[in-house]
Amino acid sequence: MGTGRNVERRTILKAAGASAAALGLGATAGCGGGSGSGDGTVTIRYSWWGAEERAQKINKTVALFEKKYPKIKVKTDFQTYASFWEKFQTQAAGGNPPDVFQNAVTFLRKYDKRGILLDLKSQVQAGNLSLDHFRAGVTKVGEVDGKQLGIPVGSNTMALVIDKKVYEKAGVEPHAGWTWDDYFKALKTIHDRTKVAGDTGYFGIMYLYDIYLRQNGKAFYTKDGLGFDKADLTEWWADGYSRVKAGIVTDPKVVAQDFPKSSLSAGHGASEFTWDNFTVRYSAEGDSTYGLAPIPTMDGKHTGQYLASLMLSASARTAHPKEVAQFIDFMVHDPEVGTIMGYDRGILASTEQYAAFRPTDAVNKEIAQYEADTAKAGVLGTITPHPSGADTIEAAFLRIGGDLGQGKTKVADAVKQFFTESEAAFQA
Numbered sequence: 001m002g003t004g005r006n007v008e009r010r011t012i013l014k015a016a017g018a019s020a021a022a023l024g025l026g027a028t029a030g031c032g033g034g035s036g037s038g039d040g041t042v043t044i045r046y047s048w049w050g051a052e053e054r055a056q057k058i059n060k061t062v063a064l065f066e067k068k069y070p071k072i073k074v075k076t077d078f079q080t081y082a083s084f085w086e087k088f089q090t091q092a093a094g095g096n097p098p099d100v101f102q103n104a105v106t107f108l109r110k111y112d113k114r115g116i117l118l119d120l121k122s123q124v125q126a127g128n129l130s131l132d133h134f135r136a137g138v139t140k141v142g143e144v145d146g147k148q149l150g151i152p153v154g155s156n157t158m159a160l161v162i163d164k165k166v167y168e169k170a171g172v173e174p175h176a177g178w179t180w181d182d183y184f185k186a187l188k189t190i191h192d193r194t195k196v197a198g199d200t201g202y203f204g205i206m207y208l209y210d211i212y213l214r215q216n217g218k219a220f221y222t223k224d225g226l227g228f229d230k231a232d233l234t235e236w237w238a239d240g241y242s243r244v245k246a247g248i249v250t251d252p253k254v255v256a257q258d259f260p261k262s263s264l265s266a267g268h269g270a271s272e273f274t275w276d277n278f279t280v281r282y283s284a285e286g287d288s289t290y291g292l293a294p295i296p297t298m299d300g301k302h303t304g305q306y307l308a309s310l311m312l313s314a315s316a317r318t319a320h321p322k323e324v325a326q327f328i329d330f331m332v333h334d335p336e337v338g339t340i341m342g343y344d345r346g347i348l349a350s351t352e353q354y355a356a357f358r359p360t361d362a363v364n365k366e367i368a369q370y371e372a373d374t375a376k377a378g379v380l381g382t383i384t385p386h387p388s389g390a391d392t393i394e395a396a397f398l399r400i401g402g403d404l405g406q407g408k409t410k411v412a413d414a415v416k417q418f419f420t421e422s423e424a425a426f427q428a
Contacts, residue, residue, distance in 0.1 A: 042320050043073040044327060048102035049084035054344055061337045065330050072323045085391070092116050095317060100324050102153075102345075103313040108144045110388040111313075118314040119147040123325035130329055133351045136375070141309040141383055150311030151328050154346025157305045157374055158211055159276040160293040163196075163286075166270040170194050174293035176377075180212075183296040187248040190270045197250040200262065200269035203240020204252070204401035206394050207308075208273045210384055212236070214304030215297060219384040225426055226393075227384070230415050237404055238411045252405035261285050275308070276370050277346045280363050290363075292370045305374060306383045310345040347371050389425035396421040 048058065055078045062074045077098065079087060085107075091097045097116055111117050123129040131139055131148070135155065142150030162174065170190040187198025202208055210220035219227040243249040250269040264272040265286030271293070282290040295303040312331060314324045331337055338353025343364050348354040359365050374380060396418055404414040 041071045041073060042323055043075055044099040044318070044320055044324055045075045045077065046100050046327070047077040047079075047084065047088070047098040049079055049081045050102075050344075051080075054078070057340050057342075057344055060340050061331060061334075064334065064336060064340075065327060068330065069323075069326060072320075072327065074327065097315045097317065099318040099320060100312055100314050100327055103150050103311050105141055105150075105308060105311075105383060105386050106390045106394060108142070108149045108313075109386060110391060112144055112147065112149055113388045115316055117147075117149045118316045118318065118321060118324075119149065120151060120314060120325065120328070121148045123321060124148065126322070126325070128322050128325035128329065130333065133333065134349055135347075135351060135354060137307055137380065137382075138309060138349045141307060142311045142313075144385075150309075150313045151332050152309035152311045152349040153332055153341070154277070154343065154349050155307045155309045155371070156275040156277045156346040157307055157371060157380065158207055158273060158295060159279070159370060160271055160273055160295060161264060161279055161282060161290055162271045162293045163264060163267075163269075164289045164291050166190060166194055166196055166288070170270070176294045177300040178294065178296055179298065179300060180296045184243070184248075187243070187270075188246075191248045194270070196267070197269045198248045198271060199243075200250045200264050200272040201240070201244075201252060201255055201401075201405060202249070202273055203237055203243075204398060204405065205273050206397045207275075209236060209397075211295060211304035214306075214381065214384070215299075215302055221384050221386055221390065223385045224387055226419075226422055230419060233415050233418065234411055237401065237414060240401075241404055241411060244405050249405075252402050256402070256406075264290070275346075276367050277343050279367055280343075283363050292366055301379075303374075303379045304381070305379055306381050308346075308383060309349065343367060387426060389422075389428055392425035392428070393422050396425070 046062070048054070059076060062076060066072065066074060088097060088101065092111065092114065108117070120129055124131055129151070134152070138152045138155050139148070141152055142148055160174065167173070167190065170193040172186045172189055174186070190196060190198040206220065213219050213228055213232070218232070221227055240249065244251060250263045254268050255263045258266040258268060262272060262282060262285060263269045265282045267286070267288070276292060279290060279292060295305060297303055312328045314321065314328065318324050333350050333352050335352050335356035338348050338356040341348070342357055343359065347368060348357055359368055400409070400414050400418050403409045404411060409417070
């Protein structure tokens with residue numbers, strides 16, 4: 001955060017231009033989710049967020065699953081990111097969430113706290129789901145307080161996406177181990193030599209701020225709250241706002257005008273921090289050549305990076321936990337599923353699927369190489385815990401940071417507002 005400005009959320013929203021294709025949901029049996037028939041066939045409901053392209057891929061994988069498990073039928077439902085969670089919250093409150101659904105670390109504690117998520121360890125122990133053959137460290141993303149609440153389908157890590165042509169024109173070459181001072185000097189050089197802002201708005205990206213904090217021995221979250229204080233955030237936001245005024249960071253008003261297109265692909269910025277697997281969007285949107293560059297550091301060594309992941313979770317109210325576990329197991333381990341999905345939801349999480357899919361295009365090859373190089377460098381740490389309320393806090397960080405950048409509020413007022421809203425979110 002695969003994603004200050006809530007990169008994961010903002011980017012998925014940009015990419016998810018398709019209208020919702022919600023399917024009619026059959027009558028449920030038991031205490032929520034799924035249905036059964038007299039011949040032993042059961043139906044489970046599977047929901048996710050994403051655009052039409054993702055839906056087409058997922059429906060192909062569902063057809064494969066139903067062929068292997070003819071007694072399990074799957075009803076599918078997809079939405080854009082915001083619509084998905086709005087609908088899911090309504091379903092969860094009504095005691096009828098989908099049996100299995102796409103999830104992210106931001107929501108694990110929130111819905112575990114409400115008793116919505118099934119601890120999948122019971123199904124692992126029953127032999128219906130395997131946690132073997134995953135890339136190193138990936139399954140930890142779905143663990144909360146000793147419970148396995150999600151099974152990763154793909155992984156990603158934060159990266160810096162650059163406009164290679166602008167960087168080359170400015171004579172700037174990113175390199176491993178460069179510092180934040182190096183990066184900010186590069187932004188000024190780019191602006192001075194090309195008249196293009198060097199960055200599209202780093203100070204508004206929550207996951208980047210988390211990385212910066214980790215480089216300084218802190219983190220955005222602790223298990224129960226925020227891992228930084230008002231002085232920390234004041235420094236971060238004041239620094240970002242000063243660079244907007246200096247012209248080396250894209251004016252947030254321009255960013256808003258470019259939306260849903262990125263200001264990087266619109267030519268109004270030379271670089272943008274985001275999840276590595278989102279790089280494909282820039283080539284689709286823009287006319288330049290884009291690539292991945294290393295995360296700046298404080299000491300030339302520690303990047304603060306970690307693996308994030310989209311994952312599959314199950315409802316604690318499902319009437320068919322065994323069938324749901326078999327479905328998840330198939331979706332994360334089957335090699336043919338991996339070849340169909342590719343890197344749509346991140347670098348494939350299981351070793352079977354990772355080995356089965358070999359990207360042929362330059363962009364996906366670079367994404368795979370970047371993640372492989374990052375893992376080999378030994379800089380990856382454990383993902384920062386996300387307490388209940390993290391989704392609301394991410395939205396607040398994005399909104400308040402945007403208001404600050406546009407001059408709608410002062411730094412001190414923005415910081416105060418963020419901490420006030422965060423406290424309310426934790427108590428909700």
